[in-house]
Amino acid sequence: MKLQQLRYLCEVAKRGLNVSEAANALYTSQPGVSKQIRLLEEELGVRLFVRKGKRITEITPPGEAALAIARRILEEVENLKRVGEEFSAQASGSLAIATTHTQARYALPPVIQKFRAQYPQVKLSLKQGNPVQIAEAVMAGEADLAIATESLALYDKLVTLPCYQWNHCVVAPPKHPLFKEPTLTLEAIARYPLITYDFAFTGRTQIQRAFEQRGLKPNVVLTALDSDVIKTYVALGLGVGIVARMAYDPELDKSLKAVDASHLFESSLTRIALRRGAYLRAYVYDFIQLFAPHLSRSVVEATLAGGGSDYEL
Secondary structure (H helix, E strand, C coil): CCHHHHHHHHHHHHCCCCHHHHHHHCCCCHHHHHHHHHHHHHHHCCCCEEEECCEEEEECHHHHHHHHHHHHHHHHHHHHHHHHHHHHCCCEEEEEEEECHHHHHHHCHHHHHHHHHHCCEEEEEEEECCHHHHHHHHHCCCCCEEEECHHHHHCCCEEEEEEEEECEEEEECCCCHHHHCCCCCHHHHCCCCEEEECCCCHHHHHHHHHHHHCCCCCCEEEEECCHHHHHHHHHCCCCEEEEEHHHCCCCCCCCCEEEECCCCCCCEEEEEEEECCCCCCHHHHHHHHHHCCCCCHHHHHHHHHCCCCCCCC
16 A cells, blocks of 8 residues: 555545546546556555546445545645654745635734744745635645634634734725714615625625615625725725735825725634644644733643633633
């Protein structure tokens, strides 16, 4: 049995049983992948896949069991590599962060600036997406950690740690009639076209729920994954915007005015997510604490070792 065979097995499953796509991702040939999987099946004495002609159509029950073990083995191999890197090159390496646009644009810049000053030899990469995409990136080993809102806590394969709470604000051109209201209310907002986040974001669900609880149906004319896109179309006069409070900067957003909406919508909680069982380099712990000072290395290690219970604020 070879590690290569386990990698082929996992990649075929990851690519929806498409051997050609798996081969391309592994920089090898389709016949080579098929051959190695058949050799693995012969060694184990069971069929891992159901085939119709040359096409794989489903994973067998023994295949599911073997796949789960293969994934754990490959994760531990990566952990072994990180142990070696930790002691042979303590101040160098790489750190891949999966996050949303708002976090990357507004919350992370000062943290990354400090981290780069502390670890100039660590190569950083930001992988942006919606919360589902970034959670999947960490679970697949394509990112070391994810930063997003509460939805990260929905995945059993991830350990999550709370970072900070935030709320929304309403933005519109400075002379918009909404700002003449003595108090900002949901009823007043609902009278105008609305531009806000896509449903992939937890904050959007909270916005929708707030209107529904008051028996209101807002006229959402445009949704986006990106706070800056929302503000762009609000500035064009297409509607009133609801964005994360951190996404409004009075110096940069001079064409807009913002009003705090924390009294209208539930607060949201930004979390860091890590893959259960992952071995973290020392600089990953330092990055986490730069982003959330209360998350010391001892807190993170205790949470990772705690199995099913995540750390709470």
